[in-house]
Amino acid sequence: MVERVRVLVIGGGAVGCSCLYHLTQLGWTDAVLLEQNELTSGSTWHAAGNCPTFATSWGLLKLQQYSAALYRRLSAEPDYPINYHVTGSVRLAHTAERMNEYRHVSGLAHANGLPYEILTPVELRQRHPFVELDDLEGALWDPYDGDIDPAQLTQALAAGARKRGARVQRFTKVTGLAQRPNGEWHVTTDKGDYLAEVVINAAGYRAGEVMSLLGRTLPIVTLSHQYLVTEDIPEFVERAQRVPLLRDPDVSYYLRQERSGLILGPYEHQATPMWLDGIPEDFAHKLWDDALDRLETYIEAACKRVPVLASAGIKRVVNGPIPYSPDGLPYVGPAHGLANFFQCNTFSFGIAQAGGAGKALAEWVVNGGPEWDLWSIDPRRFTGYATRTYTVAKAVETYQQEYAPSFPDEERPAARPLRTSPLHYELEHRGARFGVRGGWERALWYDPTGDSQQTLTFRRDRGWMAHVAAEVHAVRNAVGLMDLPGFSKFLITGPGAEAYLDGLVCSRLPKPQRISLAYVLNTAGGIVSEFTLTRLGPQQFYAVSAAIAEHHDDDVLRRSLPADGSVQIEGLSERFGTLVLAGPRSREVLSRVTRADLSNGAFPWLSAQTIEIGSAAVWALRVNYVGELGWELHAPVEYMPGIHRALLEAGAQHDLRHFGLYAMDSLRIDKGYRGWKSDLESGYSPLESSLERFVDFTKRDFVGKDALLAQKSRGVARRLVPLTLDEAGDADPPYCSSVFSGENRVGLVTSGVWSHTLDRAVVLAYVESTFAIEGNQLQVDVLGQRRPATVGREPLFDRENLRPRS
Ligand SMILES: Cc1cc2nc3c(=O)[nH]c(=O)nc-3n(C[C@H](O)[C@H](O)[C@H](O)COP(=O)(O)OP(=O)(O)OC[C@H]3O[C@@H](n4cnc5c(N)ncnc54)[C@H](O)[C@@H]3O)c2cc1C
Numbered sequence: 001m002v003e004r005v006r007v008l009v010i011g012g013g014a015v016g017c018s019c020l021y022h023l024t025q026l027g028w029t030d031a032v033l034l035e036q037n038e039l040t041s042g043s044t045w046h047a048a049g050n051c052p053t054f055a056t057s058w059g060l061l062k063l064q065q066y067s068a069a070l071y072r073r074l075s076a077e078p079d080y081p082i083n084y085h086v087t088g089s090v091r092l093a094h095t096a097e098r099m100n101e102y103r104h105v106s107g108l109a110h111a112n113g114l115p116y117e118i119l120t121p122v123e124l125r126q127r128h129p130f131v132e133l134d135d136l137e138g139a140l141w142d143p144y145d146g147d148i149d150p151a152q153l154t155q156a157l158a159a160g161a162r163k164r165g166a167r168v169q170r171f172t173k174v175t176g177l178a179q180r181p182n183g184e185w186h187v188t189t190d191k192g193d194y195l196a197e198v199v200i201n202a203a204g205y206r207a208g209e210v211m212s213l214l215g216r217t218l219p220i221v222t223l224s225h226q227y228l229v230t231e232d233i234p235e236f237v238e239r240a241q242r243v244p245l246l247r248d249p250d251v252s253y254y255l256r257q258e259r260s261g262l263i264l265g266p267y268e269h270q271a272t273p274m275w276l277d278g279i280p281e282d283f284a285h286k287l288w289d290d291a292l293d294r295l296e297t298y299i300e301a302a303c304k305r306v307p308v309l310a311s312a313g314i315k316r317v318v319n320g321p322i323p324y325s326p327d328g329l330p331y332v333g334p335a336h337g338l339a340n341f342f343q344c345n346t347f348s349f350g351i352a353q354a355g356g357a358g359k360a361l362a363e364w365v366v367n368g369g370p371e372w373d374l375w376s377i378d379p380r381r382f383t384g385y386a387t388r389t390y391t392v393a394k395a396v397e398t399y400q401q402e403y404a405p406s407f408p409d410e411e412r413p414a415a416r417p418l419r420t421s422p423l424h425y426e427l428e429h430r431g432a433r434f435g436v437r438g439g440w441e442r443a444l445w446y447d448p449t450g451d452s453q454q455t456l457t458f459r460r461d462r463g464w465m466a467h468v469a470a471e472v473h474a475v476r477n478a479v480g481l482m483d484l485p486g487f488s489k490f491l492i493t494g495p496g497a498e499a500y501l502d503g504l505v506c507s508r509l510p511k512p513q514r515i516s517l518a519y520v521l522n523t524a525g526g527i528v529s530e531f532t533l534t535r536l537g538p539q540q541f542y543a544v545s546a547a548i549a550e551h552h553d554d555d556v557l558r559r560s561l562p563a564d565g566s567v568q569i570e571g572l573s574e575r576f577g578t579l580v581l582a583g584p585r586s587r588e589v590l591s592r593v594t595r596a597d598l599s600n601g602a603f604p605w606l607s608a609q610t611i612e613i614g615s616a617a618v619w620a621l622r623v624n625y626v627g628e629l630g631w632e633l634h635a636p637v638e639y640m641p642g643i644h645r646a647l648l649e650a651g652a653q654h655d656l657r658h659f660g661l662y663a664m665d666s667l668r669i670d671k672g673y674r675g676w677k678s679d680l681e682s683g684y685s686p687l688e689s690s691l692e693r694f695v696d697f698t699k700r701d702f703v704g705k706d707a708l709l710a711q712k713s714r715g716v717a718r719r720l721v722p723l724t725l726d727e728a729g730d731a732d733p734p735y736c737s738s739v740f741s742g743e744n745r746v747g748l749v750t751s752g753v754w755s756h757t758l759d760r761a762v763v764l765a766y767v768e769s770t771f772a773i774e775g776n777q778l779q780v781d782v783l784g785q786r787r788p789a790t791v792g793r794e795p796l797f798d799r800e801n802l803r804p805r806s
Helices: 014-025 058-076 096-111 121-127 150-163 204-212 234-238 292-305 307-311 350-367 388-400 424-429 465-477 497-504 547-558 586-591 637-654 661-670 705-714
Strands: 002-010 031-034 089-093 117-119 138-142 167-169 174-179 185-189 192-201 221-230 245-248 253-258 261-266 314-324 331-334 341-345 432-437 440-446 480-483 488-493 515-521 527-537 540-545 568-571 576-582 608-613 616-621 630-636 718-725 738-741 744-755 760-768 777-782 785-791
Touching: 002 014, 002 185, 014 031, 014 150, 014 341, 014 350, 031 150, 031 192, 058 096, 058 150, 058 350, 089 096, 089 121, 096 117, 096 138, 096 738, 096 744, 117 121, 121 138, 150 167, 150 350, 192 204, 192 350, 204 314, 204 341, 221 292, 221 388, 234 307, 245 292, 253 292, 261 292, 292 307, 292 314, 314 388, 331 350, 341 350, 424 432, 440 465, 440 480, 440 661, 465 480, 465 661, 480 637, 488 497, 488 547, 497 540, 527 547, 527 608, 527 616, 540 547, 547 568, 576 586, 576 637, 586 630, 586 637, 608 637, 616 637, 630 637, 661 744, 661 760, 718 744, 718 777, 744 777, 760 777, 760 785
Parallel strands: 002 031, 002 192, 031 167, 089 245, 192 341
Antiparallel strands: 089 138, 117 138, 174 185, 185 192, 221 261, 221 314, 245 253, 253 261, 331 341, 432 440, 480 576, 488 540, 488 568, 515 527, 527 540, 576 630, 608 616, 616 630, 718 760, 718 785, 738 744, 738 777, 744 760, 777 785
């Protein structure tokens, strides 16, 4: 017999049970959770249960903050007692840079109502009386940190879901998955079959096995992760109050009270990947033998830091499986290309994140998206390049640096280069220093002298400033050339293409041979996708978006395709490359390699043509992201070296210079050009993003129209504006720095860089509308210091926008 159910969750760990709990909270009570063993028998039962709210990303901070609040609520309910100790935590800092990180995260926390505190060493001692202070710069205090019993938490979530009608089916293993033509999921188990509208993969470290039932791979690897538990410590036995959780990230361990002893857990500098040839079927509720030798250096360091630890013997060691993705973040959201199939797995902090992740996943299922933009944990951030070898290499690297400071601009070396432009080695020869976007190597900056070193710091001068300044100068005053491999590119054709796109985007479609920006919104009016849309023919559109958006935007485009086959979508992301030629002399350079008429009359701004460069046919788009006269040149990758060579030769007498992403970032902010998932995200509408000119309210309908109209009529509460900082200082405002008016927090920075054109720090920030007035004097928090800033009017540079049209 086949049982019908609306939603089926695979996996009964903390995360699966939280999904079930939150689905029922949103009214989806026709829900079943299948667990192949006992609840918690994967990674959950043995987790240390630490629940930090600390995160360097806005979305994760919110998610963990929600978890902590939920756990406080649940543990106060008499029905399901949970041991949850909110002890607060101290994070130690051995360096000034670590303190900078804490100042930044503290700002993020304050903006979310979390009263983090920066502590001096003396204040640290007052919070944690057993810590030695030598060589410490200070610490960060998180009052809501603590530890929870993971099994009790899981049971409480399952019980809460059951109470509202959901079912939990233990000892039922999912063995097959198939989607029927009507979209329903046929789920085979060892105890019978189900038909489900929606399936959620919450199978923990076995989530990859579940995907293999569909013939798919998931970038996931299991690592061995350990902690040890000590015997009682006399000083703790005598104390009524628990000591706060202590993290010493610069050494890479945590230390927290467990009964009257301590738990010591490191993120080892030498990670140990496991099960590379598959997970043993019978591994459930099990641990590996301990590997105490791997812990010695951390024990030694921790005993020096908290000497009472040295007096206690080791009671037991836990060595258990922890799943890791390449960037160490989980997968929460839709699986690419699979309707009504969601991932909620690969958690390395699954106890701290279960609450918020379950909420977000339930919102994906029920509402079509979560309350907070959670792109950083969207499963579609990785595409096919994330092979097994890549995943292991990156996961090992991430684990080993789990506690490292999250420096801006850090580009880690493992598994590189992987996806490269055909120009990669030539550019490297010319001094390119690369970073990775969507798996693609892209030049960040050029070091023509070969003797500059990039430094990791929160301060402005990271070793490349002078070179980037020269690149910006070249683009503003002569001509610059940039290789941009890996843009997401889609060719949308067919008799229904115009009508389909018109219903999808909120913007007016371009006329043939013209280019415009087009936005896809969600029903709440938030920005989902941004495309540069070029109309190559009456029913032929070329949509280009961020490199990392490939699977995300592919889903956005395909999920609303008409069923009648009148529209076809072809992905060109890997087949086409892009060169950007920009600057006042770009016309002179381009005209030397093409016979096309490049005059303003024949080839105006925001128009597109097929031109020939040498013998290669190129789609030339008169548009760029730096605000200058210029062209984006798109062509199949095999033509790129020839096109590049031709442009270099033609540019030699015009001081043509290569430029990289850092220069582009400085240039684009002068012009107020927004970045997807930094300045634009689903939490902001185009009205808030000051992009109203790209919304065509005269259209009969588009997704999000009602919400935008409602927002318009009640008034837009905040707006994206540029601000210039009045004093140079030695650091630029990091992402999510707060904007103040006096003591009031009135805004949030989404991009902050040094403008080499305006010779000052410039930010884009969402500011409460009453303050978003040109000339207003505000302050921006930069690593704990308030710096005076002035609201500008965009664009800050070339106000009449004459240069791109010149
Ligand atoms: C030593 C150690 C300490 C840790 N400490 C912490 C900590 O302090 N704080 C923190 O936040 N995190 C910690 N973690 C990580 C944490 O344990 C995990 O992130 C979390 O338990 C993941 O929960 P989950 O529900 O996603 O997965 P799991 O708990 O692994 O649950 C997945 C479930 O799916 C079931 N399943 C799998 N395949 C199938 C199938 N085909 N059919 C049916 N059921 C299936 C499994 O049996 C399992 O019960 C620690 C991990 C380790 C190893």
